[in-house]
Amino acid sequence: MAQLQRFDIRSSGCQMALQNTGANDDWWKYQIKWSGITESVQHGRIRPSVGQQYRQELVRQNKLESILGLRELYDEINALASLEDDWNAEDAPVIDKRSLHRAQSFVGQLAGAEYELNSERDLPSVSPTVDGGVQLYWNIDNRQLALTFRPGRNGVEYLLKKQGELAQRRSLMVNDAIAKVLQTMRDA
Amino acid sequence: MDEPSEAAAESYVYRRVAPKQHDKNGKVLPALFELRIGESAGLSVYDASLTTPRQALQQIINSKKNQLASAEDEAGGKIRNWLVKYPDVESLVRDRWRVYKMPVSAIKAMGFGLGEPDASGHLNILGTDSKFKDKSADFTELQTTGQATLLNEDDCPRIE
Numbered sequence: 001m002a003q004l005q006r007f008d009i010r011s012s013g014c015q016m017a018l019q020n021t022g023a024n025d026d027w028w029k030y031q032i033k034w035s036g037i038t039e040s041v042q043h044g045r046i047r048p049s050v051g052q053q054y055r056q057e058l059v060r061q062n063k064l065e066s067i068l069g070l071r072e073l074y075d076e077i078n079a080l081a082s083l084e085d086d087w088n089a090e091d092a093p094v095i096d097k098r099s100l101h102r103a104q105s106f107v108g109q110l111a112g113a114e115y116e117l118n119s120e121r122d123l124p125s126v127s128p129t130v131d132g133g134v135q136l137y138w139n140i141d142n143r144q145l146a147l148t149f150r151p152g153r154n155g156v157e158y159l160l161k162k163q164g165e166l167a168q169r170r171s172l173m174v175n176d177a178i179a180k181v182l183q184t185m186r187d188a
Numbered sequence: 189m190d191e192p193s194e195a196a197a198e199s200y201v202y203r204r205v206a207p208k209q210h211d212k213n214g215k216v217l218p219a220l221f222e223l224r225i226g227e228s229a230g231l232s233v234y235d236a237s238l239t240t241p242r243q244a245l246q247q248i249i250n251s252k253k254n255q256l257a258s259a260e261d262e263a264g265g266k267i268r269n270w271l272v273k274y275p276d277v278e279s280l281v282r283d284r285w286r287v288y289k290m291p292v293s294a295i296k297a298m299g300f301g302l303g304e305p306d307a308s309g310h311l312n313i314l315g316t317d318s319k320f321k322d323k324s325a326d327f328t329e330l331q332t333t334g335q336a337t338l339l340n341e342d343d344c345p346r347i348e
Contacts, residue, residue, distance in 0.1 A: 080208070084266075088206040089248040090232060091224065125211040127219045135219045137211075142332065144325040146218050159218070161325035163332065169322055 076126040077103050083128055092130040096151035103134040103149045106156065110178055122185065138184065145184050147177055160184070199292040200236035201302075201311070202244045205338065207284035216288050216331055216338055218324035223317045230303060230312030231320060233290075239309030241287035241344050245277045247308060248285075281344045290327070290336040298323050 080095045087094075103126075124136040124147075133150040142163035147156050156177040161167040172180065209220040223231060234244040249271070256267045274280050292302065295313060300323075305311040315323075330336035 083208070088209065089204065089251065125215075125217055126208075127211075127217040128208050129219045130222050130224045135217070137217055137219075139215065139328075139332075144218070144328065146325065148219075157321075159321070159325060161329065163329060167322055167325050 073107050073123060073126070074104055077107070077134060080126070080128050080134060087128065088130060090130065092128070093132045095128050095134065096132040099133045099149040099151050103136060106147070106149070106174060106177070107136070109174065110181060138181070140184065143184060143187070145181065147181070200289050201233040201292060201295070201313075202236055202239070202241055203231070203233045203288040203290060204244055204248070205286040205288050210284070210286060210338060214338055214340065216328050216336075218328050220288070221320055221324040221327040223315075223320050225317065227317070230314045233311060233313055235305040235309040235311055236289065237309075238305055241289075241339050242277050243309070244287055245280050245285055245344060247310070248280065249274060249276070277344070285344070287339045287344055288331075288336060289339060290330055294330055294335050298326050 077100055081097065081100055083095055085094055086092065124138050127135045127137065129135050129148060129150065131150060133148055135146055135148045137147075138145045144159075144161040144167075146159040148159070150157060153171075155171040155173055157169070158172045158177055158180055159167055159169045160180070203220065205216060205220060210216050221231060234247075252267055252271055252274075256264060256271070259267055274283070295302065299315075299319070301314040303312045303314055327336075331338060
């Protein structure tokens with residue numbers, strides 16, 4: 001059984017803990033905590049190659065946010081919490097807190113799936129929806145991908161539109177939505 | 189000799205865009221084209237032949253003033269604070285309010301109908317909640333193809 005190894009990295013208000021599971025070293029557990037933001041602890045599993053890469057890069061650069069590209073995205077999602085009733089002058093409600101957290105959790109899981117959020121192209125735009133939800137949106141090479149977290153629903157609403165073609169829209173579980181995002185990035 | 193037929197002039201509508209409904213690169217986002225749950229009237233727009241982008245934004249301020257007249261204490265206080273923050277169209281535009289100009293022909297080509305405008309030029313694009321969600325990316329695609337324009341901060345208050 002592989003020896004347990006744990007690395008704790010602190011950088012600019014963010015803590016990341018990496019730990020291999022110890023069973024057969026197939027997976028590393030990771031936990032990211034942003035200081036100063038409530039309920040922003042994200043955790044999941046990443047492949048050991050990614051875990052090692054993060055550790056090496058963190059030791060070299062000590063810049064957690066630049067590697068994961070998450071901080072700006074988390075802040076953008078968090079900022080939606082300050083929208084007041086009627087923020088669109090058409091009676092839209094305040095943004096549902098659970099939808100905010102689901103969107104943040106999704107972004108954290110996307111980062112854990114070997115998705116390097118470190119380029120302009122990879123970062124989604126964040127917008128509120130008129131029913132109090134949160135939408136993440138990518139427009140890459142004339143492919144539009146929107147993932148929407150709506151109040152009172154557990155899944156993710158997925159919308160893909162390629163230019164000149166009919167849009168596809170359906171509900172997905174989180175893991176399937178992550179796979180769709182990765183596929184869209186690879187196809188671009 | 190036959191007279192050449194003239195193509196019908198294109199009609200346009202304006203859709204108001206709140207600060208969080210367009211991105212930092214000046215692109216509208218699909219969530220702008222969704223209906224609120226239970227909204228049966230349709231998607232709110234303004235007839236460009238009857239009003240201007242400035243007037244479409246001015247309607248936001250006018251509406252708040254109307255609400256103030258009948259608002260109770262706490263709600264009235266919030267509206268008064270809002271009107272202090274946004275006394276005119278220029279202040280809305282500074283805070284990233286914009287107007288999206290779309291061709292009516294493209295909207296009809298998506299399968300939507302349009303209602304009749306009122307005296308202020310306001311009308312609704314008619315459709316179900318589900319249809320607007322299905323077509324939300326089609327509305328944004330109009331900007332990519334050059335058929336629609338997000339009027340920038342220089343355009344919005346100046347087009348009278």
